[in-house]
Amino acid sequence: MRTDSIPVVGADIAVVGGSIAGCATALAAHRAGAGRITVFERAGAHLADRGVGLAVHNSRYAELTAAGYMDAAMPWVQLTTRRWYVREGAAPLGRQIAALPFPFRSYCWGPLWQELRGRLPATTDFRTGTPVREVRATANGAALHLGDGPSSGAADGAGGAPSTIDRFDLVIGADGYRSVVREAAFPEVRPRYAGYLAWRGAVPAERLAALDPPGLPPEPWAEEDCIYAVFPGGHVILYRIPDGRGGHRANWVLYTTPPADAGLRLDTPTSLPPGTLTDALHSHLRHVTEALLPPYWGGLIRLTPPQEVFIQPMYDFTAPRYTAGRLVLAGDAATVARPHTGGGAVKALQDAAALEAALLAAPERPGALDAYGAERGATGRTMVELGRRLGRPLVQETPDWGALDQTGVESLWSAADGSGAFGGRALQS
Numbered sequence: 405m406r407t408d409s410i411p412v413v414g415a416d417i418a419v420v421g422g423s424i425a426g427c428a429t430a431l432a433a434h435r436a437g438a439g440r441i442t443v444f445e446r447a448g449a450h451l452a453d454r455g456v457g458l459a460v461h462n463s464r465y466a467e468l469t470a471a472g473y474m475d476a477a478m479p480w481v482q483l484t485t486r487r488w489y490v491r492e493g494a495a496p497l498g499r500q501i502a503a504l505p506f507p508f509r510s511y512c513w514g515p516l517w518q519e520l521r522g523r524l525p526a527t528t529d530f531r532t533g534t535p536v537r538e539v540r541a542t543a544n545g546a547a548l549h550l551g552d553g554p555s556s557g558a559a560d561g562a563g564g565a566p567s568t569i570d571r572f573d574l575v576i577g578a579d580g581y582r583s584v585v586r587e588a589a590f591p592e593v594r595p596r597y598a599g600y601l602a603w604r605g606a607v608p609a610e611r612l613a614a615l616d617p618p619g620l621p622p623e624p625w626a627e628e629d630c631i632y633a634v635f636p637g638g639h640v641i642l643y644r645i646p647d648g649r650g651g652h653r654a655n656w657v658l659y660t661t662p663p664a665d666a667g668l669r670l671d672t673p674t675s676l677p678p679g680t681l682t683d684a685l686h687s688h689l690r691h692v693t694e695a696l697l698p699p700y701w702g703g704l705i706r707l708t709p710p711q712e713v714f715i716q717p718m719y720d721f722t723a724p725r726y727t728a729g730r731l732v733l734a735g736d737a738a739t740v741a742r743p744h745t746g747g748g749a750v751k752a753l754q755d756a757a758a759l760e761a762a763l764l765a766a767p768e769r770p771g772a773l774d775a776y777g778a779e780r781g782a783t784g785r786t787m788v789e790l791g792r793r794l795g796r797p798l799v800q801e802t803p804d805w806g807a808l809d810q811t812g813v814e815s816l817w818s819a820a821d822g823s824g825a826f827g828g829r830a831l832q833s
Contacts, residue, residue, distance in 0.1 A: 410545075410573050410730065412763050414439040418548055418572040420536045421579030423451065424513070424749060425735025427520035428473055428756035429576045434525055435472075436763030441528050442570070444550070446579075448533040452518045455606045457645035457655030458749040459483065459508040459630075461827030468750070471757035471831070478519045479646035480509040484628040488813055490805045491635065491698045496617040497624060498633065498698030501805065502813035506630045508746065508827065510655070512606075515648040516749075539575060539588040545730050546575040546588075576732045576759070578752075581673050581719060583737035589728035595740060597670045598718035598792075600638070600661045600799050602743060603689055605708035606645065606653040615703050624700065627652075634805045635696035637661060639798050642701065656705055657743065659718075659799050663688045668717075676715040686710055718742050720792060722784035726755070727777030734759060739784030742791030744798060747828030751787060754831045755780055783829050793820045 417438045419430045422445030430443050445451070460474070468474040486506035489498035524530065538549040550568045577585025581595055617624070625631060631642040638660030645655045662668055666684045676685075693702035722739040726732060735752035762776035797803060797816055808816070 410766070412766050413437040415573040416440045416545075416571075417442075417574045417576065418546075418570070419443045419576045419578055420539070420548070420583070420585050421445065421577065421735070421737065422447075422521075422530060422532065423578070423580070423735075424517050424520060425737070425752035425755065426576075426578035427517065427524060428753050429578050429734045429759055430524055430528060431473070431520065432756040432760035433574075433576065433763065434528070435760050438763075441524075442572070443524075443528060443530045444534045444536050444548070445530070445532045446535040452514045452521075454514045454517070455647070455653060456513050456604055457510055457606060457643065457653070458513060458516070459510045459643065459746055459827075460750055461746065462507040462509065463830070464747070464750045464754070464828045465509055467831040468753050468757065471760075473520075473753045473757055478511065479515050479648060480511050481644050481646055481652065482628060483508045483510055483630050483643055485626075486630045486632055487625075488632045488634060489698055489701065490633075491696060492806070495698065496620055496700040498701070499806075501808055502810045504814065504817065508630070510643050510645045511749075512645045512648055512653065512655075515646060518648075536579070536584050539577075539585050539731065541588065541729050541731065542571065545571055545573045547571045548575065572730075574730050574732065576734060577737040578734045580736045581721070581740045583733070585731055586723060586733055586737050589731040589733065590723050593721055593723050595673045595719035595721040598720055598742060598795060600659060600718055600795075602716040602718060603658040603660075603685075603705075603713060604656070604716060605705065605713050606655045607704060607707045608647065609644075609652045609654070611707045612654060612704065614707060615700060617700055617703075620700070631701065633697050633701040634798075634802070635692070636802055636805075637799065638692070638696075638802070640697065640701060640705065642704065654704060656708075658689070658692065658705065659744075660688075660692060661799070670717050673719055674717065678714045679711045681710065681713060681715060685715065686713075689713070716743075718795070720788050722788045723781060725774075725777040725781040726784075727773055732759065732773065732777070734780075738780065739787060741784070741787035742795050744794035745787050745791045745828070746826055747787055750828035751783065754783070754828065757831060779832055786823060786825050786829055790821065790823060790825045793822070794826075796820070
């Protein structure tokens with residue numbers, strides 16, 4: 405069944421997942437003339453409270469602004485320079501080995517989501533605390549089975565009340581790396597664990613004064629700097645993000661392999677939210693920050709209380725295309741590339757912009773939605789491969805960082821980012 409056969413104007417469209425990708429694709433459906441738009445979000449509330457950071461390349465920001473998915477009203481911090489440091493004795497910041505351009509804007513996930521959520525029309529039925537258990541294709545659309553009970557077709561004795569069923573002309577899967585929409589569209593696609601983790605946190609600016617290392621100014625790193633502090637077997641990235649209240653947070657993401665005794669089962673997609681890390685994981689993080697990172701950057705990470713640290717295992721996957729009949733994929737439901745790419749949120753917003761264009765073109769141009777699926781699928785493959793190439797020198801096969809200088813770091817990065825896709829590929833017109 406071709407996706408372009410749906411009557412877009414006035415169509416009943418479901419969006420599964422209500423985060424950044426979900427809000428953006430719901431906005432795309434609205435702009436394309438959809439009738440009823442229903443967003444199903446598993447989380448009960450507090451999406452706006454998520455305080456982690458993300459970065460958007462300046463060029464991708466310009467494209468997304470032109471497409472109407474970003475603008476200067478969304479709180480941001482301009483970054484310009486990426487400084488690379490290695491530990492060297494007791495030097496607080498370590499030794500800088502390179503400085504590369506970093507033309508990115510940084511954002512806080514929660515305020516960015518809030519801006520997108522606020523742009524949805526009042527007629528949008530946004531249902532929080534509503535998990536979608538299963539998606540099934542039908543002759544003229546798709547059926548969603550809602551809730552945690554068995555579907556009405558379950559065998560007797562399955563237990564629990566049956567889930568309710570709602571039917572739609574088109575279903576957009578924006579429900580992340582454990583997507584039920586992707587499972588329905590491409591059941592053979594399985595996320596693959598990459599072998600290492602990302603520890604994450606964000607430190608309010610007022611906590612930074614507690615570091616106060618001797619010999620350093622009160623602000624030892626400039627607002628426009630993104631820090632790469634590298635060590636054998638990993639690195640940490642730090643940059644400032646808006647806190648949504650007019651101030652800043654220091655956002656950090658530390659990549660390294662977990663200890664053998666961590667007790668993790670990562671064969672299926674999972675994450676460890678704040679407050680759930682094991683003692684072995686906390687001990688490993690403490691070892692990295694105390695023994696491998698320069699003192700200032702390690703101390704900054706330790707300003708994040710254990711109950712605020714969370715872990716994101718690295719997985720790789722991408723659907724071969726982003727459409728299957730009346731099912732459409734976007735964001736992490738379609739592709740998960742490692743965050744080294746600097747393009748996760750960008751790709752989700754680009755997916756929405758491209759989907760809007762395809763929905764608008766579908767009535768007159770047969771194959772418009774199928775073209776969306778093919779083009780965005782190609783972009784997804786590019787970003788997954790970039791994440792793998794960057795993961796090798798940055799985590800899995802790290803060089804002798806202390807022996808590298810400006811030329812050496814430039815060469816390493818150029819070899820890993822051979823496609824020039826860091827920060828996301830250009831949005832196709």
